[in-house]
Amino acid sequence: MKLLVCVSKTPDTTTKIAFTGDNTALDTQGVQYIMNPYDEWYALVRALELKEAAGGTVTIINVGAASNDTVIRKGLAIGADDAIRVDAEGGSAYFVAKQIAEQAKAGGYDMVFFGKETIDYNGSQIGSMVAEMLDMPFVSYATKMDVSGNTATISRDIEGGQEVVELSTPFALSAAKGLAEQRIPNMRGIMMAKRKPLNVVPAVAVDEKVSIVSYALPPAKSDCRYIDAESMDELVELLHSEAKVI
Amino acid sequence: MVLIYASSPEGQLKKTAFEAVTYGYKVAQSLGAEAVALTIGNVDNAGVLGQYGASKVINVPAGGFDSGVYANIIAQAAEKTGANVVVMADDSTGKSLLGRVAVRMDAGSVSGVKSLPDTANGFSVEKNVFSGKAIASYNISSANKVVSVTGNTFPPEVVGADVAVEDGGITAPESRITVKEVSTVKGTVPLPEAELVVSAGRGVKDPGNWGIIEELADILGATTACSRPVADVGWRPHHEHVGQTGVAIRPNLYIAIGISGAIQHLAGVNQSKTIVVINKDPEAPFFKAADYGIVGDLFEVVPRLTEAIKKHKG
Numbered sequence: 001m002k003l004l005v006c007v008s009k010t011p012d013t014t015t016k017i018a019f020t021g022d023n024t025a026l027d028t029q030g031v032q033y034i035m036n037p038y039d040e041w042y043a044l045v046r047a048l049e050l051k052e053a054a055g056g057t058v059t060i061i062n063v064g065a066a067s068n069d070t071v072i073r074k075g076l077a078i079g080a081d082d083a084i085r086v087d088a089e090g091g092s093a094y095f096v097a098k099q100i101a102e103q104a105k106a107g108g109y110d111m112v113f114f115g116k117e118t119i120d121y122n123g124s125q126i127g128s129m130v131a132e133m134l135d136m137p138f139v140s141y142a143t144k145m146d147v148s149g150n151t152a153t154i155s156r157d158i159e160g161g162q163e164v165v166e167l168s169t170p171f172a173l174s175a176a177k178g179l180a181e182q183r184i185p186n187m188r189g190i191m192m193a194k195r196k197p198l199n200v201v202p203a204v205a206v207d208e209k210v211s212i213v214s215y216a217l218p219p220a221k222s223d224c225r226y227i228d229a230e231s232m233d234e235l236v237e238l239l240h241s242e243a244k245v246i
Numbered sequence: 247m248v249l250i251y252a253s254s255p256e257g258q259l260k261k262t263a264f265e266a267v268t269y270g271y272k273v274a275q276s277l278g279a280e281a282v283a284l285t286i287g288n289v290d291n292a293g294v295l296g297q298y299g300a301s302k303v304i305n306v307p308a309g310g311f312d313s314g315v316y317a318n319i320i321a322q323a324a325e326k327t328g329a330n331v332v333v334m335a336d337d338s339t340g341k342s343l344l345g346r347v348a349v350r351m352d353a354g355s356v357s358g359v360k361s362l363p364d365t366a367n368g369f370s371v372e373k374n375v376f377s378g379k380a381i382a383s384y385n386i387s388s389a390n391k392v393v394s395v396t397g398n399t400f401p402p403e404v405v406g407a408d409v410a411v412e413d414g415g416i417t418a419p420e421s422r423i424t425v426k427e428v429s430t431v432k433g434t435v436p437l438p439e440a441e442l443v444v445s446a447g448r449g450v451k452d453p454g455n456w457g458i459i460e461e462l463a464d465i466l467g468a469t470t471a472c473s474r475p476v477a478d479v480g481w482r483p484h485h486e487h488v489g490q491t492g493v494a495i496r497p498n499l500y501i502a503i504g505i506s507g508a509i510q511h512l513a514g515v516n517q518s519k520t521i522v523v524i525n526k527d528p529e530a531p532f533f534k535a536a537d538y539g540i541v542g543d544l545f546e547v548v549p550r551l552t553e554a555i556k557k558h559k560g
Binding site for chain 2: 011014017037097116119120121123124125126128129130131132133135136137139141153156157158159160161162164165166167171176178209210211213216217224225226227228229232235237238243246
């Protein structure tokens with residue numbers, strides 16, 4: 001089976017967010033970057049498990065500049081066979097989706113994996129866009145997947161529960177917690193990753209339809225008001241008359 | 247024209263759908279246009295969407311949820327009604343659909359918007375980014391626009407009466423996905439829609455102690471939630487886990503009991519309007535994000551709070 005895993009580079013979860021250029025760009029100074037956790041922990045690892053069980057190849061794709069190569073090499077160290085980096089400075093979700101679809105079309109993949117969202121722009125759009133561009137069925141927020149031949153049974157998160165669906169390859173899916181367990185690359189994987197192919201390809205031109213005009217930080221939170229553990233009547237009164245939530 | 251896709255999990259229109267129609271109606275008003283609602287599949291009482299501002303409701307028959315089929319229907323409905331703005335909820339359905347609909351309609355799209363569009367200079371909407379640590383203002387420059395609306399942000403407003411449900415003359419394409427099973431909790435509001443949430447973590451020490459959490463939730467009419475470690479060890483079901491890897495919520499009231507408040511947990515709950523933290527450790531990081539804090543033993547504080555709410559309600 002030919003499997004494609006789309007990975008993004010995002011600021012680490014604990015990053016303090018600040019902006020520059022009159023609040024028009026992320027201040028990247030001191031920002032630690034990681035592979036988007038949902039891409040790494042769930043999407044990539046489930047793809048590797050499928051390959052280990054039934055054979056095939058796992059290819060990673062990333063859209064970004066050469067500075068993304070460290071994140072891509074980590075994916076290769078965890079076990080992907082090869083990687084594609086579409087050389088671009090980034091753009092909207094649509095821009096990225098277009099690049100991935102362009103490469104995926106040529107590759108003839110059986111499954112295209114995404115994380116459920118990226119932890120930077122929290123858009124959750126690219127998987128759905130790529131699926132449409134490739135005319136593939138798409139299952140979002142997958143928490144469990146069993147594959148038998150070319151048929152997959154997938155559980156996915158819905159409001160207050162789960163939905164179980166069945167479909168045939170080729171398809172696209174986005175991965176949520178439960179789909180797989182995080183793997184830490186070992187020394188052998190890290191050494192082998194250096195020799196695995198990382199193909200850099202040029203981006204295709206896209207007419208952007210969406211742009212970020214400016215950023216803002218959320219309004220500062222007022223200090224916590226401490227209530228004595230004996231005075232729960234007071235808390236209830238505050239929730240009722242001050243916060244007006246009960 | 248503004249087209250609103252109203253999702254109907256298990257055939258029911260819920261608050262999420264009413265919020266989307268309220269939002270779409272307001273967008274339509276600002277553009278001097280009409281708001282038309284679309285429902286897909288067997289839906290109980292779809293005409294009720296008229297109350298939230300839809301001038302008519304189109305219903306298209308289809309089987310279980312398949313983003314490819316539903317996106318096709320939405321794009322067809324947009325074309326038939328001449329809609330250039332499509333609105334939907336940022337729920338599990340919207341997350342599967344938004345990008346597909348945008349591609350089909352050659353539209354610019356923004357997910358999880360939290361403001362009405364500013365149409366003074368183009369069409370710009372705000373959205374939370376970096377897991378709630380910042381807000382970005384997006385401008386959509388294409389003629390067609392697709393947005394999904396963050397839940398618990400635009401309360402449903404009744405502005406009219408029920409309207410007729412029409413068959414839009416739209417045929418669903420064949421599905422490539424078979425829905426085998428849908429299992430959801432009954433008798434309680436699902437977490438993403440809940441206005442009141444009582445959540446607990448490792449501080450509860452044993453799943454057998456969960457009774458006091460449920461009693462508090464019951465008396466409040468709240469939905470229960472939990473932190474990641476509690477779901478990971480199987481004390482509570484996976485769908486109750488709130489936080490970055492679990493469900494992201496924004497209730498009016500979030501009561502966190504025995505949860506330290508790791509950044510990954512906060513990422514999923516920091517949009518709550520009011521946060522109450524109960525923890526015996528005065529150094530718990532959660533207090534920094536709290537509106538009201540109680541330092542104390544949860545096994546004493548929680549029953550006391552339950553009693554106080556009983557008294558308040560009585």
